[in-house]
Amino acid sequence: MSNNNTAVQDRQQQTAQKTVLFDVRRQDTADSQPYWESFEIEYRPNMNVISALMEIRRNPVNKEGKKTTPVNWDMSCLEEVCGACSMVINGRPRQSCTALVDQFVQPIKLEPMKTFPVVRDLIVDREFMFDSLKKIKAWVPIDGTYDLGEGPRMPERKRQWAYELSKCMTCGVCLEACPNVNDNTNFMGPALLSQVRLFNTHPTGAMNKDERLATLMTDGGIGECGNSQNCVVACPKGIPLTTSIAAMNRATNVQMFKNFFGSDHMVD
Amino acid sequence: MSRESDFYLRRLHSLLGIIPVGLFVAQHLVINHFATRGAEAFNNASSFMGNLPFVLFLEWFVIYIPLMFHAFYGVYIAFTAKNNVQRYGTFRNWMFLLQRVTGVFLVVFIAWHIYETRIQKALGAEVNFDMMAEILSNPFMLAFYMAGVIAATFHLANGVWSFLVSWGITQSPRSQAIVTYISMAIFLVLSVIGVQALLAFVL
Numbered sequence: 001m002s003n004n005n006t007a008v009q010d011r012q013q014q015t016a017q018k019t020v021l022f023d024v025r026r027q028d029t030a031d032s033q034p035y036w037e038s039f040e041i042e043y044r045p046n047m048n049v050i051s052a053l054m055e056i057r058r059n060p061v062n063k064e065g066k067k068t069t070p071v072n073w074d075m076s077c078l079e080e081v082c083g084a085c086s087m088v089i090n091g092r093p094r095q096s097c098t099a100l101v102d103q104f105v106q107p108i109k110l111e112p113m114k115t116f117p118v119v120r121d122l123i124v125d126r127e128f129m130f131d132s133l134k135k136i137k138a139w140v141p142i143d144g145t146y147d148l149g150e151g152p153r154m155p156e157r158k159r160q161w162a163y164e165l166s167k168c169m170t171c172g173v174c175l176e177a178c179p180n181v182n183d184n185t186n187f188m189g190p191a192l193l194s195q196v197r198l199f200n201t202h203p204t205g206a207m208n209k210d211e212r213l214a215t216l217m218t219d220g221g222i223g224e225c226g227n228s229q230n231c232v233v234a235c236p237k238g239i240p241l242t243t244s245i246a247a248m249n250r251a252t253n254v255q256m257f258k259n260f261f262g263s264d265h266m267v268d
Numbered sequence: 269m270s271r272e273s274d275f276y277l278r279r280l281h282s283l284l285g286i287i288p289v290g291l292f293v294a295q296h297l298v299i300n301h302f303a304t305r306g307a308e309a310f311n312n313a314s315s316f317m318g319n320l321p322f323v324l325f326l327e328w329f330v331i332y333i334p335l336m337f338h339a340f341y342g343v344y345i346a347f348t349a350k351n352n353v354q355r356y357g358t359f360r361n362w363m364f365l366l367q368r369v370t371g372v373f374l375v376v377f378i379a380w381h382i383y384e385t386r387i388q389k390a391l392g393a394e395v396n397f398d399m400m401a402e403i404l405s406n407p408f409m410l411a412f413y414m415a416g417v418i419a420a421t422f423h424l425a426n427g428v429w430s431f432l433v434s435w436g437i438t439q440s441p442r443s444q445a446i447v448t449y450i451s452m453a454i455f456l457v458l459s460v461i462g463v464q465a466l467l468a469f470v471l
Contacts, residue, residue: 091354091355092355177352177355177356179349179350179351179352179361179364180348180349180350182348182349182350184347184348184349184350185348186271216275217275217276218272218275219271219272219274220271221274221275222275223274223275223276223277223278223279224274224278225434226345226349226364226430227360227364227430227433227434228356228360228361228363228364229358229360229361229364230352230356230358230360230361233356233358234356240441242433242441242444243439243440243441245433246433246436246438246439246444247436247439248436249433249434249435249436250435250436250437250439251436252275252436253279253435253436254436256275256276256279
């Protein structure tokens with residue numbers, strides 16, 4: 001190494017010789033057979049899985065030196081708030097934008113979250129979750145035929161706490177981690193149960209809380225939870241999913257007794 | 269198959285696991301413990317339980333019907349899961365797997381146990397200390413019964429934990445952690461009681 005180099009140039013020369021190995025589970029169409037393809041790309045400091053995938057897209061040549069199709073993946077925000085780039089990296093589901101190459105054992109294995117239908121390569125269709133959000137009415141209804149005026153105030157401390165639940169980005173990682181979300185069940189998954197808690201906490205949202213709980217008490221609802229508690233370990237946003245689930249267990253049980261023993265009021 | 273009633277069946281499954289099945293298992297192990305006081309003590313206790321008034325009614329409504337529902341619906345639950353302890357080797361995920369493994373094993377064990385005792389009684393045999401001593405004199409059967417008792421105590425103790433979560437009683441991580449310790453204590457105590465009784469028949 002020449003002595004005329006700056007420290008930065010020295011580091012770049014060193015890292016240019018390093019490479020990163022990727023094993024990618026590929027699938028050309030939704031119905032075709034998956035296969036594995038390996039890639040070896042040049043290492044750059046602070047590289048994440050997405051910048052590596054971009055490098056493969058720029059020069060789609062596999063480890064054997066053969067030209068191939070670029071690997072398809074999904075992404076949007078690149079700061080772990082949208083959930084689009086979720087995939088299984090070295091066996092664990094997470095966002096690829098915050099997956100720094102330095103933190104992984106090589107070869108880095110990339111797979112789609114197979115709990116969902118695979119569209120192509122690493123892209124999956126998370127529509128199941130969005131449909132479930134509709135089922136549980138994951139919104140605060142404020143529309144009326146006349147001005148409904150101001151809603152009830154939300155205590156600030158409650159808002160701060162509810163904000164933690166609102167960090168959910170419907171990324172699907174907790175569904176991928178859950179042993180009970182699979183082809184044998186219609187379980188909507190941990191994230192959705194926590195969303196019911198979020199919208200039932202909101203003072204205006206709480207005006208429809210019995211409707212959301214009723215959905216949790218049907219097929220695919222909270223009954224399917226088996227308490228493996230993988231979801232809370234897997235959640236990239238640190239949402240207290242198992243606490244939400246236990247809270248919704250209590251709420252649905254109370255609702256069940258209310259319904260059966262014939263309370264004459266539905267909400268509160 | 270419509271699964272609209274799954275929520276209620278799950279809740280029923282959770283409730284029946286504790287009341288009455290869990291309570292019955294605990295009572296059964298305690299009564300068995302009379303064996304450590306000798307054959308006569310065991311036979312007295314066993315004939316007291318076997319000659320309770322309305323015994324057939326009690327057997328069907330406190331044991332057989334709740335147990336069968338818990339067992340068969342439990343097998344369905346066990347086989348709908350796709351276990352992934354390789355991916356998440358956490359304590360709770362292992363408990364989730366073990367709850368299902370012990371549950372399926374217990375269906376086999378309890379079926380065999382009922383065949384060897386209650387059905388033989390219905391066919392004219394007498395259920396007493398000697399009967400159990402003869403069954404357990406076979407080392408394979410002793411191991412099978414040991415496994416059965418330990419599986420049952422584990423399934424019950426861990427079931428207490430998930431019962432409290434499923435009914436929304438323990439919500440906070442701290443309360444769930446404390447109940448984990450309590451459930452492990454229940455497991456140990458009931459296992460010692462059960463295994464001591466089994467050994468009393470062979471030693």
